[in-house]
Amino acid sequence: DGGITQSPKYLFRKEGQNVTLSCEQNLNHDAMYWYRQDPGQGLRLIYYSQIVNDFQKGDIAEGYSVSREKKESFPLTVTSAQKNPTAFYLCASSISRARGYTFGSGTRLTVV
């Protein structure tokens, strides 16, 4: 079955540590996105990529980095520069603007 796989489901980060969230899709979608969701804040765009080897900052990119070396993969690194990383992270992809986005199941990141 086609879909988006995010891993891990839960992740714990120590202060000053970088962590990487995985996002893989087998939908053959060109565009991929990373969102952060905090309680009462809705979805906020971190980074997006329209094609391989190209990506753009979203509204809250500071403290995050991404890569897009393959069409299927769009990993997100939460760096130590992100001071408040505890949140629910969602990866999404789309084949066209008319179709909306398909979301992965999310990764819940907690700072310990």
Next chain:
Amino acid sequence: QKEVEQNSGPLSVPEGAIASLNCTYSDRGSQSFFWYRQYSGKSPELIMSIYSNGDKEDGRFTAQLNKASQYVSLLIRDSQPSDSATYLCAVNYYAYSGAGSYQLTFGKGTKLSVIP
């Protein structure tokens, strides 16, 4: 800044009633509109899309769009306890940064509770 506004709720309706969820948006150039359902602790799931003025029906769900008023709504008929979730309105707009792309802007969601 593109904005999508929703009442946060909670909106409580009795089982079997019609639930009405509303959304307004700021970008007159937007062409595509979506409703997502998100259960607590889960990721959003696309339930409706609408592109033209008027109504679009899919089972118990009806999406309504009025571009002149910049307003989109979702009606849920015969509401069931399983419909209890947060409903996110999303609007597509064109971002001119970089190579340019269409992106979705999401509202903060309306929490719906269907009371048995």
